[in-house]
Structure formats: C-alpha cells, structure tokens
Amino acid sequence: MSDFPITGCYYYPNSSQHQQCSASITGEYLQLIDSQQQVILSSPLADCQSESPLPGIASAISFSEGGRFVPQDIHFRWPFAPDKQGLTERLEKNKALILLSIILTPLLLWFILYRGIPAIAVYSVSLASPSTVENMGEQALTVIEKVALEPTMLTEDQQSALQLQWQTMLKQLNLDAAKFRLSFYKSDYLSANAFALPHGRVVVTDELVKLLNDKPDALRAILLHEIGHVEYQHGIRLTAQAAASSIVLAVIFGDLEGITEVVLGSGSSFLQQVFSRDMEREADQYAIEKLITLGYSSHDFADAIEALQTRLDEKAKLDDSWLEYLSTHPSSQERIDYARQYKPK
Ligand SMILES: [Zn+2]
Structure with a gap:
C-alpha cells in the first residue's frame, strides 16, 4: 500500500498557483516535498480530507488551510480514506x-x-389566490383575442337575450355572476366553438350560437359543460402541470430560456390545451346534473354533441380543417350515449 512518496500537484489555497511535488507520510503527518527536498506543507493526517474516489478520477486530498493535492496516478487511493468514501466508487463499479x-x-x-x-x-x-387566477385568465383572453377572435356579429337583441338566460341560469345554480361572465366573439379560426378560461369567463363563438339557434337548451348544455371545467379547475390544473413539467425538463436539459416561453406563452398554449378524458367526463357529468337540476333533460346535452358531430362530419367531407369544438373534445358517440342513458341518482 505504501507506494509513497506519490507524485502529484499541489494547488495553493485561493489561488491558481500550483506546484509539482510528492507526498509522503511521516508518522502522523502528511508532507508535501518539492524537487529540492523542501517541505511545502506538513499536515496532521487527521486534518487531511480525501475526496470521494470516483473511477477514472484521481483522488485528491484537501487540507484544512484550503490547499489541495492531486496525485498523478488516477488509481492511487489514500490509505487513511474512511471506508464509506469508497462506497460511491464501489457502486460505480x-x-x-x-x-x-x-x-x-x-x-x-x-x-x-x-x-x-x-x-x-x-x-x-x-x-392560488382568486386574483392570480383572474389576472392569468384575462391575460390569456387578450392573447387569444389577438390570435383567433373578432368582434361578434350577433345583434344586440340576440346578445341580451342570451345574457339574460345566462344570468337566470347562474342565479338558479347559485353561481357567482361576478365570476362567470359570458362573451361572444366571431371566429373563423375556432368556428362553432366554446371555451372557458380558468377564472370563469366563458367564450362562445357566433358560429356556435348560429348552429344551436333553434336548440337553446343544447347551447345551455354546452355552457354548463364549460362551467364544469371552471368549477373543477381543469384549465388551471393543466396550465400548472404544463408549466411545472416544462420547468423540470428545462432544468434537466439545461434549456432555461424555455421557462420564459412557458410563462409568457400561457395564452396561446391555452388554445391548444386539450383536457384529459377524465376531465371531459367530469365536465359532461356536471353539465348533465345541472341540466336536470334546472328542470331540463340530459338529452339536451346529447343534442348539442350530435349537432356538433354532424357539423364536423360535413366539414370533414369538405376537407375543411377548421379547429372545431369536437376536435379538442373526445369521441362523441360515447358522450351522446352517456347523456341519452343518464339516470339521475
Ligand atoms: Zn370540455
């Protein structure tokens, strides 16, 4: 074991200065000796800390004064190294x-x-505080407005009739009218569509209003589905998840610039976010239960999905690839069947 003296390099504390020398053990002391046989350093063995040995890397020793000695031989191991320091090495081998x-x-x-x-x-x-969610939601809306929404073309009468129905429904369900707000927009991009922002604003496109013009209860079913997403905090859960995952990935892969994108891009990413099937089922269930509470039928929900499905099928024939409500919502037949066969508990 005692192949001392062992040659290596001594690195002075707090300095880039270093010196070739050899180390040997004399009694209870470790001594570093230069080529002129001068002692550079003499340290009690008890004050010498050998660094955890890793395969392929020289096991350096650090002294209490801050300097380090690195042996030339990468296989050299200090005889006084505590056994547990060899654990990493053994694991790595x-x-x-x-x-x-x-x-x-x-x-x-x-x-x-x-x-x-x-x-x-x-x-x-x-x-998360309600004001944080409110700010997040309104900011997301601003981004979506720029990307995908135009001012509504619905008449004043149409809008106030729908707003009145909305307010009545909120009151009947004891929902906060200051939180749940209904907005209309025309959108070539979103076509017949509706979505809820996490803070409670529900956006409905003119195209959806037109599609369900003669089925007001079906429109109500869609609105309730969207309220369900808000009540179960689906949007904010997805956003939090996506942000957290991106941050973890950014840290793992060292791409920290990505984080700003996550924070700034939450508005446009909201448009692409797809709720999980479980979330959709929860929102469907919410809509159907509330329809029944309000004295309507679960068939209103099925009617709405059917109307959207028919429209989607027609668009598919025309090879029209507009982003439709159902392209972000799971398979329709299952949902229609669920609503049609729904038995209130
Ligand atoms: Zn949904």
Missing part, C-alpha cells in the same frame, strides 16, 4: 447496479413528470 440505474432513471423521470408534478400542480392550484 457494480455492473448490476449500473444496469439497474439505467432502467430506473427514466422510470423515475416518468414518475416525477407524470405522477409527482401533476399531484403538486393540483395541490398548488388550491393555493
């Missing part, structure tokens, strides 16, 4: 463990991204 970590690391990442972060996001949502 264990092939089974290496293989296991290759398998476990992606699994762990997957778990963090798809289980851990959503759980944290859902928890953090419950902590």
Whole structure:
C-alpha cells in the first residue's frame, strides 16, 4: 500500500498557483516535498480530507488551510480514506447496479413528470389566490383575442337575450355572476366553438350560437359543460402541470430560456390545451346534473354533441380543417350515449 512518496500537484489555497511535488507520510503527518527536498506543507493526517474516489478520477486530498493535492496516478487511493468514501466508487463499479440505474432513471423521470408534478400542480392550484387566477385568465383572453377572435356579429337583441338566460341560469345554480361572465366573439379560426378560461369567463363563438339557434337548451348544455371545467379547475390544473413539467425538463436539459416561453406563452398554449378524458367526463357529468337540476333533460346535452358531430362530419367531407369544438373534445358517440342513458341518482 505504501507506494509513497506519490507524485502529484499541489494547488495553493485561493489561488491558481500550483506546484509539482510528492507526498509522503511521516508518522502522523502528511508532507508535501518539492524537487529540492523542501517541505511545502506538513499536515496532521487527521486534518487531511480525501475526496470521494470516483473511477477514472484521481483522488485528491484537501487540507484544512484550503490547499489541495492531486496525485498523478488516477488509481492511487489514500490509505487513511474512511471506508464509506469508497462506497460511491464501489457502486460505480457494480455492473448490476449500473444496469439497474439505467432502467430506473427514466422510470423515475416518468414518475416525477407524470405522477409527482401533476399531484403538486393540483395541490398548488388550491393555493392560488382568486386574483392570480383572474389576472392569468384575462391575460390569456387578450392573447387569444389577438390570435383567433373578432368582434361578434350577433345583434344586440340576440346578445341580451342570451345574457339574460345566462344570468337566470347562474342565479338558479347559485353561481357567482361576478365570476362567470359570458362573451361572444366571431371566429373563423375556432368556428362553432366554446371555451372557458380558468377564472370563469366563458367564450362562445357566433358560429356556435348560429348552429344551436333553434336548440337553446343544447347551447345551455354546452355552457354548463364549460362551467364544469371552471368549477373543477381543469384549465388551471393543466396550465400548472404544463408549466411545472416544462420547468423540470428545462432544468434537466439545461434549456432555461424555455421557462420564459412557458410563462409568457400561457395564452396561446391555452388554445391548444386539450383536457384529459377524465376531465371531459367530469365536465359532461356536471353539465348533465345541472341540466336536470334546472328542470331540463340530459338529452339536451346529447343534442348539442350530435349537432356538433354532424357539423364536423360535413366539414370533414369538405376537407375543411377548421379547429372545431369536437376536435379538442373526445369521441362523441360515447358522450351522446352517456347523456341519452343518464339516470339521475
Ligand atoms: Zn370540455
């Protein structure tokens, strides 16, 4: 073991200065000696800290005065190194463990991204203040207005009739009229569509109003579905999840510029966000239950989805690739059947 003196390089504390020398152990002291046999440093072994040895890397030693000695021989190991410091090295040389970590690391990442972060996001949502959500929502609307919305072409009469129905419905369901606001926009991009922003603003396009013009209860069903998304905080949960995942990925891959995009881009990304099937089912269920509470029928919901599906089928024949309500919502037949067969509890 005692292949001392061992040659290497001494790095002075707080300086880039370094010097070739050799180390040897004399009694309870470690001494560094230069080529002229002068002692550069003499330190009690108890004050010498050997750094955790890693395969392929020289095991340096650091002294209490701040300097370091790095042996030339990368395989050299200090005889007084505490045994536990060899643990990392032993782990790194264990092939089974290496293989296991290759398998476990992606699994762990997957778990963090798809289980851990959503759980944290859902928890953090419950902590978000209403004013934060309000600001986030209105900012998102401003971005969406620029990208996809034009002023409504509905007549004043049409609008006030729909607003009146909306207000009556909110009152009957004990929903906060200051929170749930209904806005109309014309949109070539969104076509017949409706969406809710996380703070409670529900946007309906002129095209959807026209499509369901002779089915006011079907429109009500769609509006209730959107209110359901707000009540269950689906939008804000998705946004929190997406932001959290992007930040984790940015940290892992070192792309920190991506984070600004996540924060600034939440408006336009909202347009592309697709709720999970479970979220849609929750919102459908909400809509159907409230329709029944209000004295309407679950068939109104089925009618709405059917009308949208028919329109989508016609558009598909024309090879028209407009972003339709149902292109962001899951398979319709299942939802229609669910609504038609719904038995109130
Ligand atoms: Zn939905």
